[in-house]
Every structure is written in structure tokens, then in C-alpha cells.
Amino acid sequence: MAEQFLSIEKIVKSFGGNTVVHGVDLGFGKGEFISLLGPSGCGKTTILRMIAGFERPTAGRIVVEGKDITHLSPNQRKIGMVFQAYALFPNMNVADNIGFGLKVAGIPRDKARARVAEMLALIGLSGFEKRFPFELSGGQQQRVALARALAPRPRMLLLDEPLSALDAKIRVSLREQIRAIQRELGITTIFVTHDQEEALSISDRIVVLNAGKVEQFGTPFEVYNRPASRFVATFVGTLNTLQATVADAAKKTVAIDGQVVTIPALPATARSGETVALTMRPEAIAIANGVPRDIVLDGTVSEVNFLGSVIRLKIDLGANAINLDIFNDQHTPPPAHGTPVRIGIASGDVLVLDG
Amino acid sequence: MKRSRLWAWSLFGIGAAYFLIPLIATFEFSLRMRRGAYSWDAYAAVFADPRFQATFSYSAFIALCTIVVGILLVVPAAYFVRLRLPHLRPIIEFVTLLPLIIPPIILVFGYIRLYNSSSWLPFTGSALATDLLLVFAYATLSLPLMYRAVDTGLRTIDVGTLTEAATILGANQVTILARIILPNILIAVLSGAFLTFAIVMGEFVIASLLSRPAFGPYLQLIGANRAYEPAALAIISFIITWGAMGTIQLLARFAPKTAARID
Numbered sequence: 280m281a282e283q284f285l286s287i288e289k290i291v292k293s294f295g296g297n298t299v300v301h302g303v304d305l306g307f308g309k310g311e312f313i314s315l316l317g318p319s320g321c322g323k324t325t326i327l328r329m330i331a332g333f334e335r336p337t338a339g340r341i342v343v344e345g346k347d348i349t350h351l352s353p354n355q356r357k358i359g360m361v362f363q364a365y366a367l368f369p370n371m372n373v374a375d376n377i378g379f380g381l382k383v384a385g386i387p388r389d390k391a392r393a394r395v396a397e398m399l400a401l402i403g404l405s406g407f408e409k410r411f412p413f414e415l416s417g418g419q420q421q422r423v424a425l426a427r428a429l430a431p432r433p434r435m436l437l438l439d440e441p442l443s444a445l446d447a448k449i450r451v452s453l454r455e456q457i458r459a460i461q462r463e464l465g466i467t468t469i470f471v472t473h474d475q476e477e478a479l480s481i482s483d484r485i486v487v488l489n490a491g492k493v494e495q496f497g498t499p500f501e502v503y504n505r506p507a508s509r510f511v512a513t514f515v516g517t518l519n520t521l522q523a524t525v526a527d528a529a530k531k532t533v534a535i536d537g538q539v540v541t542i543p544a545l546p547a548t549a550r551s552g553e554t555v556a557l558t559m560r561p562e563a564i565a566i567a568n569g570v571p572r573d574i575v576l577d578g579t580v581s582e583v584n585f586l587g588s589v590i591r592l593k594i595d596l597g598a599n600a601i602n603l604d605i606f607n608d609q610h611t612p613p614p615a616h617g618t619p620v621r622i623g624i625a626s627g628d629v630l631v632l633d634g
Numbered sequence: 635m636k637r638s639r640l641w642a643w644s645l646f647g648i649g650a651a652y653f654l655i656p657l658i659a660t661f662e663f664s665l666r667m668r669r670g671a672y673s674w675d676a677y678a679a680v681f682a683d684p685r686f687q688a689t690f691s692y693s694a695f696i697a698l699c700t701i702v703v704g705i706l707l708v709v710p711a712a713y714f715v716r717l718r719l720p721h722l723r724p725i726i727e728f729v730t731l732l733p734l735i736i737p738p739i740i741l742v743f744g745y746i747r748l749y750n751s752s753s754w755l756p757f758t759g760s761a762l763a764t765d766l767l768l769v770f771a772y773a774t775l776s777l778p779l780m781y782r783a784v785d786t787g788l789r790t791i792d793v794g795t796l797t798e799a800a801t802i803l804g805a806n807q808v809t810i811l812a813r814i815i816l817p818n819i820l821i822a823v824l825s826g827a828f829l830t831f832a833i834v835m836g837e838f839v840i841a842s843l844l845s846r847p848a849f850g851p852y853l854q855l856i857g858a859n860r861a862y863e864p865a866a867l868a869i870i871s872f873i874i875t876w877g878a879m880g881t882i883q884l885l886a887r888f889a890p891k892t893a894a895r896i897d
Contacts (some may be wrong), residue, residue, distance in 0.1 A: 333798055353801045364792060366799035370817040379813075380803035424799075431803065 284309035284467050285330070285435065290339030292325050292491075299325050301491045302339070307484075310465045312458065314478035317488035318514065323471045326488075327437050330469065332356050343434065359428030359466075363440040365420040367412040373399070373423050374408035380431035398426035401460060418449040425457065429464065436461070438470040442477065454481050475515045479503060487511050503560075509632040512558060519564065519601040521557045525549050533557070536596070540574050544631050555631055561591065563628035564603035566614075572623025580618045594622055657872065664865035676866035683863075685852055693841075693849035696765065697834035700772040701827040704780045707773060709823065712784045713815055716793050730781040733774050738839040745771060746843065764844055771840045776833050780826035787822025788815075821885050828878035835874055 285307045292300040300322040307313050315323035328334040330341060332353035340349040348356055367376050374395050381391040399405045402422040412420055421441055428436060438457070442450040458481050461468045472478050478485050479499040487494045487502060487510075495507040506512035523533040523542075531545040533555060542557065549555060565572065581600065582593035589604045590613045603622060605613070614620060667675040680686050715726050733741070745767060749757035757767040773780075793815070800810045816823065841848035853871070857864040 331798075331802055333801075353798070354804045354806060356802075357804075358802060360799070360802045362795055362799060364795050366792065366795040368796065368800070368814055368818070369791065370814070379800070379805075383804040383809060427799075427803070 283307075284311070284344060285469075286342040287326065287330070288340050288342065290326070290329060290341065291337045292322070292329060292334060293337045298337075299491050300329075300336075303488075303491070303493055305486060305493065305496065307467060307469070309467055312461055312468045312470065312481060312483045314470045314472055314482040314485045315488060316472055316475060316478040316485050316515070317494075318473060320490075321488040322491040323473075323486075323488050324439060327439055327469060327471050330435075331358055331360055331437055357431075357433050358435050358437060359431070359433035360437040360439065361421065361424045361428050361441045363443050365412070365417070365424050365444075367420055367424055367427070369412055371411075372408065373404065373410050373412075373415070376412070376423055377427045377430050379427065384431055394430055398430050401429070401463075402426045402456075416449075417445050418453055421445065421453060422456070425460070429460070429466070433466070436466050436468040438468065440471050440473070442472070442474075450477070457481070479515070485515075487515065489514070506630070506632070512630065512632055517561050517602060518558050519561060519603075521559075521596075521599045521601065523555055523557050525551050525553050525555055527551055535574060536576055538574065538576075540626050542626050542629050542631065544629055546631055549631070558630045558632055559601075559624060559628050561602045561604040564601060564622055564624050566603070566605065566620055566622055573626045574624040574629075575621060576624070577619065577621050580614045580616055580620055583613050583616060585613070592620075594620060657869075660865045660868050664862055664869055667862040676862040677870075680856075680863050680866050680870065689847055689849045689852035692847050693835050694831075696768055696772065696846075696848065697831045699769045700776060700834050701830050703769055703773040704776055704826065704830055705823060708777070708780045708784050708826070709816060709819075710811060712781060712788055713793065713811060716785070716788050717797060726781075730777045733776075734778050738771075738775065738837070739843075741771060741774065742840045742843045745840075758844070764846060768841065768844055768846050768848075771844075772830070772834050772837065775837070775840070776826075776830035779829040779833070783822050783826030783829065784819060787819030790822075791815075791818050821888065824885050825882045828882050832875045832878045836871055 283306050285305075287303055287305040290300055290303045291298065299320075303322075303326060315326060317323045325334060329336050332348070332351060336349060340347050342348070343356075368379065371379065374392075377395045377398050378391050381394055386394070395408070396405070399407065402425060404419060404422060404426070407415070407419070407423075412423070415423065421444075424441070441457070442454055445453060454477060457470075470478070470481065479502070482499055484496065484498055485502050486496045489510045495502055495511045497505075497507075502511060502515055506515065512518050521535060523535040525545070526532040526534045526539050528545070528549045528551045530541065531543060531549075532539050532541050533545065535557070545555070576596055578594040578596040578601075580592055581595040584591040584593075585607075588607050590607055592603050592605065592614065594601050594603060601622075607613075664676045665672040665674070667673060667679070711726070715722055746758060749755050749767060751759040757763045796814055796818075797810055800814050805813070835849055836853070837848070838850035838854055842851045842854070853864070853867055856867055
């Protein structure tokens with residue numbers, strides 16, 4: 280892990296009597312790409328705005344490279360920021376927008392011009408200098424906003440849901456471009472999003488937030504495969520739940536649909552005879568056609584969703600219903616609605632979540 | 635369909651006649667100075683009058699000063715209210731409407747009482763100070779129009795986000811106002827400015843009671859003593875006002891465009 284660059288220490292933010300951030304403690308390394316992920320109202324944008332200096336924390340402090348910046352005004356923090364609504368200055372052309380921060384900083388005109396050209400090349404918009412924001416598409420505007428934020432060489436980049444206003448295809452290409460630029464410049468970046476796929480694909484580490492508290496802070500792999508709480512498991516990705524009865528708590532066995540299987544993840548607090556919820560990702564379940572799995576269940580296909588490379592099937596198991604993903608095979612059509620199927624689950628892939 | 639169109643055109647015709655007939659009659663009358671023939675004599679007499687030139691120039695100068703004071707007062711105030719104190723907007727709107735509720739005669743008597751030569755702020759003690767008082771009075775009088783024009787302009791841009799975007803790039807409040815906010819609401823500000831110009835050019839009560847050589851009192855003086863020149867002056871005043879309105883329309887075409895291309 281890189282050295283500690285930004286520390287958010289026991290930060291609290293209240294608006295009137297309503298506390299939206301509850302004592303959040305986080306530390307980010309230099310050059311890391313961090314995503315703040317959570318549903319609307321979880322406090323992710325408030326944390327970002329406190330880092331930018333647009334909101335003053337009610338308690339706690341923000342430290343960058345060992346210096347407390349909690350009470351520094353936003354124009355003294357040397358931070359770049361890209362907003363959801365682009366926020367390009369409508370009265371200025373692309374070159375003037377990108378050069379604004381340089382002009383404010385008193386950079387000589389020829390140096391500023393060279394830097395603007397460098398930034399335009401970086402975002403692939405060379406030749407667009409004289410265009411005005413209204414002459415650009417949403418994706419182009421957001422790239423200009425990114426160049427404008429990076430031009431004054433900030434020590435950190437904040438991205439406040441920069442892809443939300445764009446259509447799906449541009450979102451994917453722009454997020455790849457953002458990540459490539461971030462890697463090239465090695466700039467510490469904090470990215471706010473409510474889109475879990477976006478966060479998983481782009482980040483070095485993800486902070487999952489819920490109701491102003493950190494639910495989990497880890498790599499995309501950890502967050503997806505080893506969710507720290509039921510909230511994380513359900514918010515990030517799709518989760519199946521099967522109701523089972525603990526057969527022998529000491530041996531970590533449970534009974535599902537008449538089968539007794541060992542669940543390594545069964546917590547020590549489980550008691551024999553009680554009902555537990557076993558959870559698993561759709562890709563951890565397979566149609567049991569020869570693949571050895573220790574939990575085998577019979578059901579019928581109740582829904583078929585063709586998603587392109589993947590087909591999601593909903594299997595009705597009587598008391599339970601689960602989703603499973605199979606790869607699309609262009610020579611084999613997916614099972615039809617009502618087809619009886621046998622599914623297999625590896626007990627090692629099963630999670631038992633509390634809360 | 636045809637019947638409703640006929641009605642619409644009839645109503646439009648009645649409305650147009652209501653405004654145009656007195657105007658055409660005034661114009662026609664202003665051309666009758668020379669007996670038995672139409673001529674521009676009344677206009678020539680007005681333009682040749684040194685008092686016309688003096689009062690017109692004086693009022694135009696006072697109008698320009700009023701516009702400057704109005705912009706310096708209203709733009710930062712409307713901006714900060716929209717940005718930081720949005721809950722105060724109803725109060726500010728009410729305050730800016732007061733000059734429409736309080737007649738100018740009350741306003742000017744208040745000024746004379748407060749700022750007479752024996753008060754501790756004797757604005758009426760000298761011609762220059764009285765001119766200053768006149769500018770302030772006109773700035774107050776034009777406040778409802780100027781504030782609404784600027785506020786409408788601010789409504790068309792995302793003041794909060796643009797301010798934050800400029801702030802994080804290192805700009806201070808003065809830079810943001812001068813380089814970001816003002817250029818983006820310039821057309822709205824100019825609309826307010828031209829309306830202010832039109833008001834100041836025709837204002838009579840305050841200028842008269844403060845004894846200033848303005849265009850309004852001159853109009854009244856000519857109207858009381860001449861026959862054809864007042865009609866010519868009325869037409870000139872109309873042209874000034876319409877010219878100001880036309881310029882607003884013309885400038886609106888150059889407003890910064892904020893909408894993104896959709897593709």
C-alpha cells in the first residue's frame with residue numbers, strides 16, 4: 280500500500296439536528312483511486328464536499344500530507360474537482376475554461392497556453408479550443424471539465440458523480456478514459472458514485488457507506504466476495520438467500536430441502552435448530568449437469584433474462600427462489616420457462632450474514 | 635377556426651388602435667408647425683434649443699451614473715442572496731418592490747427632510763451633492779426593474795455550481811463575480827440598465843423638487859408654454875424608450891448559451 284496521503288479523522292457533519300456523517304475514519308494512499316459508494320443520502324457527497332472545503336465538518340479533521348486542511352478555504356486547498364452538472368463556464372470557450380485556474384494562479388500566458396494544449400491532447404480534444412460549451416456533447420463537456428480540474432496540477436482530484444448525466448455507452452468509455460488519465464498522472468482521486476458496477480470496475484479501493492457510516496473499506500474483490508455486512512452484500516451485486524435450519528452447530532451443518540450439508544461460513548454463534556439465511560452470488564450457482572457441487576436442489580425455471588454475454592435464470596425452489604447466471608452459448612438456447620432443472624452450489628461459496 | 639381567427643385579429647386591431655391612434659395623432663400634430671404644410675420645424679426648434687441639449691445631456695449622464703450605482707448595488711446583492719441566503723429572497727423581493735408602492739413625491743420629501751442643508755448629511759447643500767442624491771434616488775426608483783432583471787439572469791445559470799467550480803480552481807469572490815457571474819448575466823444586466831435609462835430620462839417629480847436641470851422638468855416646461863414642440867418632444871421620448879427596448883431585444887441574441895448539445 281502507498282504511503283498515507285489523505286486522512287479523514289472522526290469526521291462528523293450535522294445539518295441542524297440531522298447528522299448525515301457519523302464519525303467517519305478513513306485513510307487513502309498517494310495515487311490511489313478511491314470510490315465512495317452508497318445509496319442516495321448515505322453521506323458520500325457530503326464527505327467529498329468536506330474534503331473540497333464546501334462544507335465545514337461539525338467535528339473531526341481532514342489531513343492532507345500531514346497538514347490539517349479542515350479550516351482552509353476551498354480556493355487554497357489545491358484540489359481539482361469535476362461536478363455532475365459539468366459546470367463549464369458558458370461565457371468561455373474550451374481553451375479559456377481549461378486555462379481559468381492557470382489565469383487565476385497568475386501563470387504566464389505562454390506557459391498557460393502550452394498547458395491548455397497539453398490538457399486538450401490528454402483528453403483527446405485537440406482542435407476544440409475555440410468551441411463553446413453549448414457546442415459540445417455531454418461527454419465532451421465532461422472531458423473538458425476534467426482537463427480544467429487537472430490543468431493547475433492539483434494534488435488531489437475529486438469526482439462528484441461525473442458520469443451520472445451521460446448515456447450508458449459514453450459512461451463506460453469515459454470511465455475507462457478517466458482511469459487511464461488517473462494512472463498516467465498518478466493523482467490521488469476520490470470518486471463518488473451510487474453505481475456499484477462503476478465503483479467495482481474503476482477503483483483501487485471502495486468505501487461502502489450507509490446512513491453516514493462506513494460499512495466496508497476494501498478492494499473491489501474484497502467488497503464483492505467478502506462483504507462485511509448484509510447491507511454491503513445486498514447493495515453491491517445481486518445476492519440470493521436460502522432459508523436453512525442448523526442441523527448441528529458444532530459440526531457447522533445445516534439442513535436444506537432435506538439435505539444436510541457442511542457450511543464452513545456458519546458462525547460460531549449459530550445454535551442447532553434455528554433458522555439461518557444462507558446467501559450466495561448468482562455466479563456461485565450452476566446448473567448441476569455433471570459439475571460436482573455438495574448442495575444439489577431441484578426446481579423449475581420461472582424467469583429467463585437474456586443480458587447478452589450472460590443469461591440470468593430465476594429458479595423456483597418451492598419455499599425459496601434464486602437467481603443464477605449462465606454464460607450465453609450461441610449454439611445452445613437457454614432453458615425455457617417452466618423447464619425442471621437441478622442446481623448445484625458449492626458450500627464454500629455460501630455466506631451467512633447477520634444484521 | 636376562421637371565426638376565432640377573425641376575433642383574434644379584431645381584438646388585436648382594437649388594442650393596436652388604442653395605442654397607435656394617439657401616437658399617430660401626436661406625430662401628425664408635431665408636423666403642423668408650419669401653416670398649411672407638414673414640416674420638421676417643431677423638431678428643428680427642439681434640437682436647436684440649448685436647454686434641450688443641456689437637460690438631455692444632464693439626464694443622460696445621471697442615467698449612466700444611476701446604472702453604474704444600480705449594477706454595483708444589485709448584482710452582488712442578488713448573487714449573494716441566491717447563493718448564501720435563499721431564505722431571505724421573499725424579504726428582498728418585497729424591499730425591492732417598495733419604490734413601486736411609495737410614490738416618488740413621498741420619497742423626495744423624505745430625502746429633502748433627511749438631507750437638507752442643516753442636517754448632519756447635507757446632500758442638498760451643494761449642486762454636486764444634490765446630483766449624487768438624485769442618482770441614489772433614481773437607483774432606488776429603478777430597483778424593482780434592475781433587481782428583477784438581474785435575478786432573472788441569475789435564474790438561467792447554475793450560480794451555486796459555477797461558483798464552486800471557480801472557487802476550487804482558486805478564484806476569490808471578486809474574480810467569480812467579475813469573470814463568471816457578470817458575463818453570464820450581462821444581457822439581463824443590460825436589460826435592467828436600459829429600463830433604468832428610460833425611467834431616468836422621463837422622470838419629473840424628484841428632479842423638479844430637487845431643482846436639478848433634468849430632461850423631465852424641461853418636458854413639463856415646454857409642454858406648459860408651447861404648442862407643437864411638446865408633441866415633437868413626446869415623439870422623441872417614445873423613440874428613446876423604444877430604442878432602449880429594441881436594444882434589449884437585439885442584445886438578447888448574444889446571451890451566452892448554456893444548453894448542452896444532445897447527442
